[in-house]
Amino acid sequence: MKNIFKGLGLGLVTSALVLGMGAVSALAATTYSTGSILETAAFTVDTAAAQNISLGDTATTGSVQLGGTGQTSGVTTIYGGTATGVGTAAGLSLTPGTAGTVVIGAVAGTGAITLGASTAGEVVNIGSGATATGVADVVNIGTGTTVGTGSKTVNVATGVTAGTGATIVNVASGAASPGAETVNVLSGAAPTAAQVMNIMSGGSGAAGTQTLNVASAQMLPQRHSILLPVMLALQKLSILARFDKRRGFKNN
Numbered sequence: 001m002k003n004i005f006k007g008l009g010l011g012l013v014t015s016a017l018v019l020g021m022g023a024v025s026a027l028a029a030t031t032y033s034t035g036s037i038l039e040t041a042a043f044t045v046d047t048a049a050a051q052n053i054s055l056g057d058t059a060t061t062g063s064v065q066l067g068g069t070g071q072t073s074g075v076t077t078i079y080g081g082t083a084t085g086v087g088t089a090a091g092l093s094l095t096p097g098t099a100g101t102v103v104i105g106a107v108a109g110t111g112a113i114t115l116g117a118s119t120a121g122e123v124v125n126i127g128s129g130a131t132a133t134g135v136a137d138v139v140n141i142g143t144g145t146t147v148g149t150g151s152k153t154v155n156v157a158t159g160v161t162a163g164t165g166a167t168i169v170n171v172a173s174g175a176a177s178p179g180a181e182t183v184n185v186l187s188g189a190a191p192t193a194a195q196v197m198n199i200m201s202g203g204s205g206a207a208g209t210q211t212l213n214v215a216s217a218q219m220l221p222q223r224h225s226i227l228l229p230v231m232l233a234l235q236k237l238s239i240l241a242r243f244d245k246r247r248g249f250k251n252n
Contacts, residue, residue, distance in 0.1 A: 029041035047053055056064035067076050080092025088095050096102055105113050116124035127139035142154040157169045172181050186195050200210050 029039060031038040031040075045053065056062075078092070080090075083089060083091045087093060094102055116122055126141075127137055129137070131137045142152055144152070146152050157167050159167075161167050172183050186197055200212055
């Protein structure tokens with residue numbers, strides 16, 4: 001009987017060692033230390049379908065980082081939901097503190113940044129929030145200065161229309177505003193180099209028609225100060241002005 005118990009005890013000890021070694025082997029890719037979990041294999045943090053996952057939601061003065069500058073290959077992907085709200089109610093929200101800034105792209109980055117890549121008819125809004133009383137919204141696009149021989153090109157609706165769909169570019173053309181509206185083009189300080197402004201200078205096809213309207217008929221009775229004669233002359237010249245490649249420019 002004594003030998004039987006010894007055999008049973010040895011068997012239990014052996015089983016425990018096997019199970020223990022198996023557990024160590026399963027966790028061999030994970031290293032735990034104070035304030036750190038190092039994983040050398042694939043690592044997944046997941047929860048039930050209807051549960052929430054929070055990362056750094058109680059941080060106040062600390063930093064929350066996802067990824068690092070040492071990533072030289074691979075892909076970092078952030079998927080969002082299908083909610084259509086605004087702010088933190090959106091399907092994917094990048095929301096800083098009230099006075100915080102949001103930066104997309106590296107200072108020395110050379111890769112393209114795409115904002116809106118859908119081919120299914122999406123809407124891309126920039127600075128579209130309502131402006132509260134007493135404050136002013138400023139939307140800057142391509143306002144950085146150039147150094148040396150560096151150049152800057154800002155393209156708006158320069159894509160070629162392959163089909164028969166129209167391309168429409170509106171600038172300050174919304175509903176009537178009770179406040180003043182000003183559109184400035186090449187109106188900065190005196191330049192030190194030549195300035196050129198081209199309007200409808202590409203020419204149209206043989207059957208194409210170009211129309212340039214400057215100051216609509218509804219605006220003409222209003223005061224335009226010294227600019228009124230100029231506007232009248234431009235309007236007269238621009239009515240159905242057509243460019244025929246074979247015969248040149250003519251007025252109707």
